[in-house]
Amino acid sequence: MDVVINIFVGLHIIGIASLLGGFLTQMKAMGAGTARFVPAMLHGALTMLVTGIVLVGLNQAEGHSLNTVKLGIKMAVLVVILALVYVKRDEEKVDAPLFGAVGALTVANIFIAVLWT
Template sequence: MDLVYQLLIVLHLIGWAIVLGGTLVNLRTPKIATGVLHGILTALVTGIALAGIASAGLAGHEPNTTKIAVKLVIALVVTALVILGVRKPARVTTGYLGAIAGLTVANIAIAVLWH
């Protein structure tokens, strides 16, 4: 189960990298790239799976539930912003993409810095 857990971590990080990269690349001409939607859905699903596996004691260590809750809320907000941006492209501005990028960086920082 440890191998599955580690592979999920890799997929989770790749998902967030796609969100951040796809958002930053489109700052000049504000739009949500299709890959960003796929990236956030990958990050969200793998994050939930990682929390479930760790909480069940199957792999990893006992998770900090407060940290997981904060990260989940941020991920859900980013997901909502991306979905709304895909459905209504006229809403997408540089500030809109900045919010997505900023929340993504915040989620990554929480994962790394909160012990």
Template structure:
């Protein structure tokens, strides 16, 4: 079964939107995190979930179309986005998240970008 290119493209765009939401949420919190008052905001929660769901869909679409997947790369990216998702859910209701949480979410997000672009 082949997924229509428009469907694949829409899901890929949503994947990028999730990335922008997650990373944007982290960047918005940097000043407050330095002051010890950083929080997990809705943009980070929605971004993490969007990245997770659309990433799984993209892999499924490629597999269904007979394409080749680098399982090591995808497994690494999945593990990272799962860690991000767990962190945002664990600390979402705290008035202020520990500083390390925001920094780790940001670092893991950047790591996933680097893996996506640089790992061939």
């Protein structure tokens, strides 16, 4: 079961890389006011959501103790990110504060995952 969990952790990291990478590729455009949510951002957020839910289930099945408060906060932040990206995905340009908020929430989610023990 550890191999399966590690595979989903890898897929979860690929999802965050896609979301953050999509944001970083649009940083220059954000400065010019022409940033948009690219499909990689939506797909990365969806990948994170699905693999995160699977990871919680697999870890519970293994009997590992889970920090449900941490997981709930991470899920809430991810749902906000996903909602913003999904709703604005077809717009030609997104306001810089909204686009920056998605980037800040993404980075916050990373730090919650890494630093909250």
